[in-house]
Amino acid sequence: MAADVFAEPCDVLVAGGGNAALCAAIAAARGGARVLLLECAPPEFRGGNSRHTRNLRCMHDAPTEILTDRYPEDEYFDDLVLVSGDTDEQLARMVIRASATAQDWMSAQGVRFQHALKGTLQLSRTNAFFLGGGKALVNAYYRKAQALGVRVAYGAEVRALQMREGRFIAAGVKHDGGTQEISAKAFIAAAGGFESNLRWLREAWGPPAENFLIRGTRYNMGLVLNALIEGGARSIGDPRACHAVAIDARSPRFDGGIVTRLDCVPLGIVVNNAAQRFYDEGEDFWPKRYAIWGKLVAQQPQQIAYAIVDAKAQGKFMPSVFPPIVADSVADLARALELDPGALERTVAAFNAAVRPGTFDSATLDDCATSELVPPKSHWARRIDMPPYWGYPLRPGITFTYLGVRVDERARVVMTDDSPSPNVFAAGEIMAGNILRQGYLGGIGMAIGTTFGRIAGEEAARYVRQ
Numbered sequence: 001m002a003a004d005v006f007a008e009p010c011d012v013l014v015a016g017g018g019n020a021a022l023c024a025a026i027a028a029a030r031g032g033a034r035v036l037l038l039e040c041a042p043p044e045f046r047g048g049n050s051r052h053t054r055n056l057r058c059m060h061d062a063p064t065e066i067l068t069d070r071y072p073e074d075e076y077f078d079d080l081v082l083v084s085g086d087t088d089e090q091l092a093r094m095v096i097r098a099s100a101t102a103q104d105w106m107s108a109q110g111v112r113f114q115h116a117l118k119g120t121l122q123l124s125r126t127n128a129f130f131l132g133g134g135k136a137l138v139n140a141y142y143r144k145a146q147a148l149g150v151r152v153a154y155g156a157e158v159r160a161l162q163m164r165e166g167r168f169i170a171a172g173v174k175h176d177g178g179t180q181e182i183s184a185k186a187f188i189a190a191a192g193g194f195e196s197n198l199r200w201l202r203e204a205w206g207p208p209a210e211n212f213l214i215r216g217t218r219y220n221m222g223l224v225l226n227a228l229i230e231g232g233a234r235s236i237g238d239p240r241a242c243h244a245v246a247i248d249a250r251s252p253r254f255d256g257g258i259v260t261r262l263d264c265v266p267l268g269i270v271v272n273n274a275a276q277r278f279y280d281e282g283e284d285f286w287p288k289r290y291a292i293w294g295k296l297v298a299q300q301p302q303q304i305a306y307a308i309v310d311a312k313a314q315g316k317f318m319p320s321v322f323p324p325i326v327a328d329s330v331a332d333l334a335r336a337l338e339l340d341p342g343a344l345e346r347t348v349a350a351f352n353a354a355v356r357p358g359t360f361d362s363a364t365l366d367d368c369a370t371s372e373l374v375p376p377k378s379h380w381a382r383r384i385d386m387p388p389y390w391g392y393p394l395r396p397g398i399t400f401t402y403l404g405v406r407v408d409e410r411a412r413v414v415m416t417d418d419s420p421s422p423n424v425f426a427a428g429e430i431m432a433g434n435i436l437r438q439g440y441l442g443g444i445g446m447a448i449g450t451t452f453g454r455i456a457g458e459e460a461a462r463y464v465r466q
Helices: 002-007 019-030 048-052 073-084 089-108 133-147 198-205 207-211 223-230 286-298 330-336 341-354 428-434 444-465
Strands: 012-015 035-039 055-057 127-129 151-154 157-164 167-175 178-183 186-189 242-248 269-272 305-309 325-327 389-401 412-414 420-426
Touching: 002 151, 012 019, 012 167, 012 444, 019 035, 019 048, 019 133, 019 186, 019 428, 019 444, 048 133, 048 444, 055 089, 055 444, 073 089, 073 286, 089 444, 133 151, 157 223, 167 186, 167 420, 186 223, 186 444, 198 207, 223 428, 242 286, 269 341, 286 389, 325 330, 330 341, 330 389, 389 428, 420 428, 420 444, 428 444
Parallel strands: 012 035, 012 186, 035 151, 186 420
Antiparallel strands: 055 127, 157 167, 167 178, 242 389, 269 305, 305 389, 325 389, 412 420
16 A cells, blocks of 8 residues: 555655645645655554644634634734744734635535634634544544545655755655655645654753653654755744643653643642742733743743642633642642642742732633732732642643744745745744744644645645646
């Protein structure tokens, strides 16, 4: 079977097996190209980080059965700038505008959406959720791609790229213990970042990387990214910049997924291993702030922290897959978490004394805040005084890295001489650094991958036709 897949002629070669790669493969096939998709994972782990996703951030000007209210372009862009700071405005606005029609295109490929959600995530207005989550989305795309004639090779790892004057010639692919050279008229890089490459992470972060956990696939080793850079592609982004969230420290090293994330942070306090608070837990809505907490924890001693809530918060957040550590007093909770009991009691007492009366509302930026406390808690500040007390250990959970390759508005990879390659395109995490420089906005990764996957596929097919 695999031999037949590699033996047939190929117009467009796609490296990657997640959302961006599949969107590119489908778009290229619809454009009349013969497409071969190389997924380095085995079938049971196909889909990269996309199989751990659950939603897409969408611009919309009126309510739909999937989304409530409205979320206009400028608000979306302002939200992005708030978390990311610098961005390529042209490419960012392309993604935002394309997100308004993405649902229709996705539905046409077999993806199904669930009705608007309400609850602690405050996402019913901004994010469309996939029915069945990311795995259902990935499966739908694979069915559609193969129905369109896209050939898929699993366990196929791109190890090298043959480039000549900025043009793709062939890829060296490791498969079934051997190496094959696969030529194509166009190449689409959609193989993710390098977050699973622990050596590369250590080079960027130093010793702290030893304590990082990888939320997603173990197969994103950055091989295609490295091959592109060595082949003359212009890189963009900081190797230390990444989508990093605070996840349960008891999570596995790889593939813990979304269920390991802790969403209780805005409802309590977070302390380091000296039992000291170090950041405002209520700075803004959680979907706009959850992705800064991985880096914050990474900056703490031994890259460990602890989220603490009392009975008032219980039942008001999506819990981790791991149970909380429970105690009837702050001192007993400290002992269970292996913290200094006296230090944690002093931290909680100082926090409680600083809380000012207000009307608690987790759905708004309420007026429950602290006064004369450093760091402050700007919203949702309530005294931690009602047992039982719950604690969760936290570690940095890396989702994907932002170091990537520069692209233009046609998804063409920009080379070091600042000219775009005529036949090398990129989509998804491998080019997300054009738009994301730091922080993260919930659901925008899927918006980037879907938008640029479609563009890359369409442009590659157009190049082949020409």
